[in-house]
Amino acid sequence: MAESTVDHSWDVIVIGAGPVGENAADRARKAGLTVAIVEKHLVGGECSFYACSPSKALLRPVLVTHASQRVQGSEGARVDRDGVLARRDSWIDNLSDKGAVGWLDSAGIDLVRGTARLAGERRVEVEGRVYEARHAVIVATGTAPLVPDLPGLRDANPWTNRDATTSPRVPERLVVLGGGPVACELAVVFAAIGSEVTIVEQEDRLLGRMERFAAEAVAAGLREQGVRIRTGAAATKVTRPGQGGEVTVDLDNGESVVADEILVAVGRVPNTADLGLDSVGVATDEKGYLPVTERMEVKGAVGDEPWLYAVGDVNGIALLTHMGKYQGRACGDLVGARATGRPVDPASMTPWAEGLGTVQVVWTDPEVAATGLTEEQARERGIRVRVVEVPMDSAAGSGLQAEGYQGRARMVVDEDKGTMVGATLVGQDVAELVHPATVAIVGEVPLRTLWHAVPAFPSMSEIWLRLLEEYGI
Template sequence: MSEAVDESFDVIVVGAGAVGENAADRAGRSGLKVMVVERRLVGGECSFYACTPTKAMLRPVHAAHAAQRVRGVAGAHLVPAEVMARRDYWISDLDDSGAVRWLESAGIALVRGTARLVGERLVEVDGTTYRAGAAVVVATGTSPAVPDLPGLRDAKPWTNIEATTSSTVPERLVILGGGVVACETAQIYCALGSRVTLVERGPRLLGRAEPFASSLVAAALAREGVDVRLGVTVTAVSRPEPGGEVTVTLSDGSTVAGDEVMAAMGRTPNTGDLGLDVVGAEVDESGYVVVDDSMRVTSVPGDWLYAVGDVTGRNLLTHMGKYQARVAGDIIAARGAGRATDGPGMRAWADHLGAPQVVFTDPEVSSVGLTEAAARERGMDVRVVNVKMRAASGAGLQADEYEGYAQIVVDESRRVVVGATFVGQDTAEMVHAAGIAVVGEVPLERLWHVVPSFPTMSEIWLRLLEHYGL
């Protein structure tokens, strides 16, 4: 640690992704001086290597599919080079100057480098030490996991980073994993012309989703030409020549050849080199920082250390991380202004009700709250209602022969919806209304009086409640 300590800032946020930006913005609204530290691109993983680029590439796929499902439209097709150009526009050609300008406009200082905690409210960045007058916020996120499978790391696999920035479409792509990243990437590259093989060790794709959602996505991928292999594990990966053919050997004795192999097998928290041990910050068995609902790191005395976003492991979703960041930032701002810290927006209690999520495959899987299995694990008296999406008149108008299902999970003891899943074309925009029902714990009898517009897909709520018996 250098001898001189810079004490110019009240709040130091480590990590300038979307979550860190939110924490910094909210903390600075009461006049606190805020600094963020970033070792890569300001805007983070979501903006450049995850949410934004994948959705930029998937939207043309969805639009082409949607056009083909409506009688009266002909000729919709993809132009791969234009799809990638659209992606490059949305990730600003990996240039973060726009995000940097936003920080400047918000009065937030940026220091580029690698940060490490070296003491109470002390953060060292590449040899310079800063003391936060009020708080430090850890918002370092996660990195793609590349398991120690025989030969995999030597094969230099793609992760989401390479998949979202590649300027070429491999002729053959082998994707290891069956979660959100794997399924979305499989659909993108299959649509762009790759022969895609998807290898998932579990019995189904999207293992945390409702089983019917997994089945519909698997069937759609298979129809489009993805070779979906379930219930098999990778025993070895071989790439004798750099940049050459990759051979993946599976537990059933078969092999799959590809021009690229992608590891889409989970995430690991970016906590290993942060100096958390120096300040006594507790991490769980997976390395995630342990926090309470105020996002305070409970094992560190003094109420000065917070953690938000993926690094906490609570919900590995950008929107939930930003929600947590608003909570932490508001609490820090309130403390700085001498205000109470028990306001209605100052606890991240919605985390525990089940986060909203959209898998942007076609069909989309849009869900919020608890799955049936999770609700039963919590001991709830569960009743499930499942109807075809085409029961809503708006669905049939949206796509001829609309395919998809809607499901609600009801806690019968309270007669409230605790979970909802919609699978089908254009269901992403339906999940927020479901979230209001779940987080607001709206009684079914009151939901009955929320009248859906005709003819829209929201009419599915009426059908669900009718099937329930209202």
């Protein structure tokens, strides 16, 4: 492609203006590079408008109300449906990205609106105009909800997380396909604001990637909140006669579930179709993700030097916003160093901590907060494992959080190294307790050293002392 065909040039072009792309762009800009970011929808992306932010905005009033009901003297709290929805609308600015665009302006990052396609080495085409990246193109296009090819499902106009987190309407009956974090969290929300909710999960339990005891606790909590759970049952057909009519989901065990809306929460697919990958010699993996090196360089891209990178969900490493932002920061720093001739620091410019396992919180009731490896994952890696468990109410602060506090904490230990490699906590308000374990895992802090990190009394952080004492320190 001739130079004269280029409409504009920047040092770096980022495709996708969600939190991951924003982080990559910000770090590259702070390195002194000129940066443009391309977005076809809302600046802020899926997380800000349809996933993390709205779902947690919806969940917080519900969880706070439940927590209040467990404390003597404040049992009268109730969930206000209209207030919950209004809070959600405020958090997503009524689907306006004006604030996010303002941040780009303040950060000195140029915004290009439209759908982007790669158009050769270091070239990006947007709505017929061709732009050049002098140093790097960073792909941060994320993923979209998966709607499987189930007979009748697509014709039934199903909800995905996008519909569920932005709907102004609360259906009387909601059937949820899937048993992962999205399914469980939204089940909590809709059960609390007036829906009769049924979860259909083809596996034998919910939250299949987490410790089984955590999944069982979440299932028990959902049932207490009135959610019906059908595990070990796969949907075989969906029927919905006419727009807005009842939805019937037939299961392979002969049962049927009838609802007013159906929410599909069975996974994600990468946004790599029509990205122009063939123009730069790149092929996706069998699931459509972009294969990358440990430095987020896209494998197979034409050119003598690395110039094409992929960060966040689109590379399939860890489909979590915070892990994608971590990749974006490391990638932006790496691109900045390479472009300006500064030394490349592998310790800070390679997101190596992903190999230690990811941290994740499921904001159900009870909450699940997990980091590092599960027991099963650790054993699969050949680690000589010891598992330590204690009830959450063994920490003095738990009883102050709720009368009859229920929960459990597990620590997975590498016996040869004497370090923690995984932890899972289940119970009310455990989300804020998990980061110390993440620090210990990433830092490979010996358990005997952790014993000297004294928790405040009477706080729930005392649970870490209880785990160490159970271990024998």
